[in-house]
Amino acid sequence: MIRISFAPMEGVTTPLFRRVFREMFGGVDTYYTPFLSANQNHSFKKKEIREYTHYDPSLVPQVMAADPLDLVWAAKTLKEAGYKEINLNLGCPMATVVSRKRGAGLLKDTDALKRFFDSVFSQEGLPEISIKTRTGFFSSEAAAELGKLYAAFPFCEVIIHPRAREEFYNGTADTEAFKAMRAELDCPVCYNGDIRTAEDLERLKNELPDVEHFMIGRGFLADPLLALKIRGDKITDERQVVYKYLNRLWNEYQKELSGERDVLFKMKELWYYLEWHYPEDKELIGSIRKSRSAAEYKGLVAKLLSGGRSI
Ligand SMILES: Cc1cc2nc3c(=O)[nH]c(=O)nc-3n(C[C@H](O)[C@H](O)[C@H](O)COP(=O)(O)O)c2cc1C
Known part of the structure; x- marks a missing residue:
């Protein structure tokens, strides 16, 4: 059985949106919050607190951080709120995010990224940590090197959106880059990118037979019935x-x-x-x-x- 997740989408997949979507359609196993910003103040904004306060076992809070100790603070705060897993954002391509070495900005310097993870995992009392990553900063040629780096740390899952930061959302998701990163990893992986129809998912399931978790973002916004179509429901009207x-x-x-x-x-x-x-x-x-x-x-x-x- 495969698992289907709703991708985090800042400004869109808010608690209100997730509630309406879940009540109207269902068919999604896991939701991710849009990124919560962990900064030096070690406090979340009111809007961010609303994202996770009502504990929901099908929700994974996502965090964005530039400093490992800020991530550790956020991870422990979310663990106290009941969450067994948190997700680290290594994919956001926005210039204002990247210039502050957050999101996909962390992918630019792999030595610095290794130090970041060394520092995080030297701490005790963390929840499980998954990452959501692109396959490179400048190009997806970095996919295997990044995969090797991730394999050295105890991530519970690596969600791969196979585009480089420089591509933003242009072109098409690169399944070869996905495979190159995936080949380096022993932990569970999730595929994310450009699934717009049930047929797209079928094609990917055939191409990536060992992947059991798929994440969909814009496809659910374009066709809110997509999860039900994937489940094989017959839809009228x-x-x-x-x-x-x-x-x-x-x-x-x-x-x-x-x-x-x-x-x-x-x-x-x-x-x-x-x-x-x-x-x-x-x-x-x-x-x-x-x-x-x-x-x-x-x-x-x-x-x-x-x-x-x-x-
Ligand atoms: C408006 C918008 C907001 C997004 N916000 C986030 C975010 O907060 N965290 C994150 O990891 N990815 C974010 N993404 C990326 C999506 O989670 C996803 O990786 C991307 O849209 C590719 O998947 P898709 O083709 O299924 O949409 C965002 C994308 C869009 C278009």
Whole structure:
């Protein structure tokens, strides 16, 4: 049996989003929080604390840190909150993150990365630590070297997104780079990158027969029914279901955010990914993404997903 996880996505996969997604669809075994920033203050922001306070056994908190002792502090804090595993972010490509030697910035200097891990694992009382990594900083030619480095430490799992930092999210995920890193590792591994359909997953399962854990991010945003399709469920009234899900999200965001403009902004962000799933409706979706009021937005979404009938 394979395991399916929902990838961490900063600004998207918040507790509210995860709750709505889980209640509407299910089919996902594990969720990861968007990265929580561990810094020298050794305190998380209120928004970050909300990510993990209600202990959830199917949730893995993800941490971003530049200093090993900050990571150790975060790991112990999360262990006290009940979590057996935490995940370290070694993949975020954003310039502001990388320039502070966090996220994928840690991949640039492998000697420094080794010292980072030496320092972390010299500490006692840690929860299990997994990592989510890209396959290199400048290029995925670094995949095997990084794999060797990871193999020297007791990670409970290595989640591999086979792109280099310099690629951001461009091009396609490189399964050869995945294999090169994977070949160096004895611990469990997870594949992440570009799974958009149940067929994509089938193809990867055939190509990577010893991988039992797959992580999906943008694919779930584009097609929220994807986990159910992977499970083999028969789905009827697909558009109507997506319509209900988007309405539910709208209502929940309305309770949490300060005004209609913010809710509209949040919902329009999702349409960037939903557009992948409805290529034939590009024009209408373009109008949805440009809509300026709740009424305009809701009318257009009802037209696309519900034959003009609103609920
Ligand atoms: C908007 C956005 C936010 C993301 N935030 C995070 C994050 O907080 N932590 C992380 O490890 N990866 C983050 N990622 C990367 C995803 O977890 C995932 O690795 C990437 O999207 C590739 O997988 P996919 O093709 O299934 O989407 C983010 C990606 C996007 C597009």
